[in-house]
Amino acid sequence: MSKQYAPLAADIVRLVGGKANITEAYHCQTRLRFALKDESAVALDELNATEGIAKTLSKGGVFQVVVGMHVKDVFDEVERELGDLSANAKDDDGPAKGKRKNVGSAVIEFVSSVFQPLIPALSGAGMVKALLALLVVLKVVNTGSQTYVLVNLFADAVFYFLPVLLAFSAAQKLKISPILAAAVAATMLHPNWVALVTKKEPVSFFEILPFPLVNYSGAVIPIILVIFAQYYVERSLTRVIPKSVNLVFVPMLTFLIMGTLALGVLGPIGSILSGYLGSFFTFLSTNAAWAPALLVGATLPVMVMFGLHNGIAPLGVVQLAQTGKESIFGPGALVSNIAMGAASLVVAFRTKDKKTRQIATAGGITGLMGITEPILYGVALPKRYPLIAAMIGGGAGGLYAGLSQAHRFATGSSGLPAVLLYIGDNTLVNMINIIIALVISAVVSAVLTFILSFKFEKSAGEATAAADDAVAAPSGR
Template sequence: MTKEYQTLAAEIVAKVGGKDNISNVYHCQTRLRFTLIDNLKANTEEVEAIEGVTKVIINAGQYQVVIGTHVAEVFEEIEKRVDIVQERAESQEKKGIFNTIIDFVAGTFQSIIPALSGAGMVKAVLALLVVFNMITADSQTYYMLNLFADGVFFFLPILLAFTEAQKLKCNPILAAGVAAMLLHPNWSDLVTAGEPVRFFELIPFTLATYSSSVIPIILIIFVQSYVEKFLNQYIPKSINLVFVPMLTFLIMGTLAFSVLGPIGSIIGNYLAVFFTFLADNASWAPALIIGGLAPIMVMFGIHNGIAPLGIMQMSQLGYDSIFGPGMLCSNMAQATAGTIVAFVTKDKKVRETAVPGSITAYMGITEPLLYRVNLPKRYPLIAALIGGGLGGLYAGITHTHRFATGSSGLPAVLLYIGDDTMTYFYNIIIAIVITIVSTALITFILAKYFEKDTADKAAPVKDKTLVLTGQDIAAPLSGEVLPIEKSEDEVFASKAMGEGVLILPESSEIVAPFDGTVATLFPTNHAIGLISDQGAEILIHIGINTVDLAGKGFEAFVKQGDKVRKGQKLLAFDKQTIENAGFSSQTMVIVTNSTDYNKIHTENNQFSQAGDLILKLDK
């Protein structure tokens, strides 16, 4: 291991609060994912300033440090410096239901992606050998190569059992043992025979095949985690080692074959029906949505909850059309947008970041490029969203799908060879070409406006006709006013939504910052959009991820379309309710039409009362 990674690991551990503040840590393809005992002990600004760290994201209770493709090497050094202990329930941040589900799904599936990816590429090689007549489908070589690839998919329940058990803090070896029961050849023989099976001549066991399945084992291990904890709680430590595993196997084996497995199979069958319906009636939708919105999903971690749908579809139907095609188009769009930025920018530092970031993105890892170039500059992200959506739309309309799971980079095109045809391979190539060409054109056009040198930006705009006038924006509540870059939400912090400030609330009411109209009022009352009489468009967003509270702790005193006067009461919120639920109460005040103004002055790093000047917009 290089000294570079040793130093990097040591700095990260120190700046997240030291090893005593780390309850758990693991890594995915690009990020170190910490569970910290106290997030406040981590100095996020200093972590992001470390050479080798791309970004810090706090999502679903995790403190995520984006490293890049060499994250595994950094993690090896992190492991040497921390003592991983069981996560303490009292130290966990409370999460909303949505975040909890995403965190569970990601924690269960993330670890098995390398195995699925490797097996997928073996399948791709096998398909190429058959297509080019290098081997025949009835040869022993074909038989063995297929075995190499199918092993992971056949025994997928065992892999999922192990990773889910790790996530749920129960014994992963016992979980794998329970999964192995479902795949035992003797059970397969009973299913093939088709004769009814009754346990102790009393409990019926439903005849179902569980190889390559997903839902049954997820249900089974979820229940096992509670059974195990119950047994460990009441069985004395002196005999725990013998009786807990024995009783776990007896209880879970019975439940697995009689209740949980069959329920999981039924759910899986309904999913298969849904996937088939989607493919027949709205094949364009998943690839369009993923292709167009994947970067946004990545920012909020939502992609981790959607990716397993592709794995489930593959386990049911033998292919994935939900996640793979759209994600591949999205990654190609981001890589292309970054490439164009590298060519047109006059900022040497941006170019030095964009070039390697684009190469990595073409290989399927987009986060370094997303967080360092495309998101901060905004226009390449917009171009990537449009280009990825167009490519995804073509892939969806043509029913393009992949036959194995793998990374979503250029090498993944091989995964679209299957069913003894090259049709899907040709279609994904066309989809990628559409993505690259459209993204490149849009990025280049937008760059003409956004990539101006400093002199051009400083020069007065003589021919620009503005219908807006200058505008003073008052504080909508009392509290400490800070730069928007300090927001815990990277979308706001990156100014992707516009210029603005954040306020640490000291009052519980939101008042109108000017005379104007209520343009939008979110149903959960956690955010409100206003348009001033002078044309300024303002978003006031209370808290981070507070949409998950579903309106709890929020009250509105106006409705959409109402005219309001400066100082008029708009919303009320309970700061304690927000923070007790584990969310930040940071309140963002964003000028969503920032580009319509030549200059936006911010008054921050101060305490302001509601009504004090915090933003000044110059036309």
């Protein structure tokens, strides 16, 4: 583990109010996220002025510090600084003073924090599926071969057992036992249950409660409902059962209660809700296939600023689990990121400021790879015109992606390597269409950025020159 970020981590912990002010800390791809007791204790101006911090913001009761792609290294040092936060969490009286989460913000934050730890597994599995699809198209591997079955198994396990992974992650967020939650999810995927579903004969519990025959492999909504219920069941059992026998009877009763609720009530309800979502996806793909890619492609930077993308991205996972393909979030996110990367590289070419050029060059490269927050906060927002150009370029590319009905067959990062995710159904059509969409986004964004730079960079250059002249001019005495 690199120690180079230890001073930055120490400064961040100190400036957000110290360890005593933090009840929870985690991170996403570029941001440190803190649940704070009192946000008024944050030294905001000093924090924003700290080298290594791109921006700070507070959304939905979560204080966020944008540090860039090395966030994992910074977070490792933050964890060292914080140690065990369990005492803080127990003493926490609720959200930061004066800031109560609304329902929408709370839901988005919960969904985001639950899916975030799964991104590496989903991305890795998605890229394996993309590679396998490419090998099939190139006729290197035959779909009937054992090699195909085994490689597909390597990737498909993540999606098949997604309920178990989601259960573990959600339980960590809700601060109940992740192992018990994963075990409850595993009952919904047990081979014996799958055999009963396949047999298609009525199943009832004690001849009273019918268990609807539902296959929960890859399910998202059912397991989230189950773990929400388990939160209340497990907490209640822990309070009621004496500590001397807590270790035995809490798990036993949790399995009995949650197994019954999962297969008899909550799982089927979640399956019905998933069916409605599936109908919505079908309606979109039939009547307005262009809309999601256009809207996400044009507005993703704004969504990222307000954290709204965290509520949309999981819909893509649900769509993929239900239909085997995804077009709600992936295509729009991909063209938007490429547009942002192209705009940033043009700024690097046009700007006369060395620091801006350095940020724009590095950010442009990472943007093309799918990470745009360094560009957003370091270049696009301060200068404005690259943001406008990138949103227009992303919208143009998104419109083509939507009209051509480009969709991906696995989840993964939203950068150039993701074009492989669009190989599927034994054809390259989707990959070709998304590449055309990327070219449109990049060209439109780059051209607009270049044209606008003549006005905005000229003004910035004149201001800099005027300042230099004022410094160099004689005093007049």
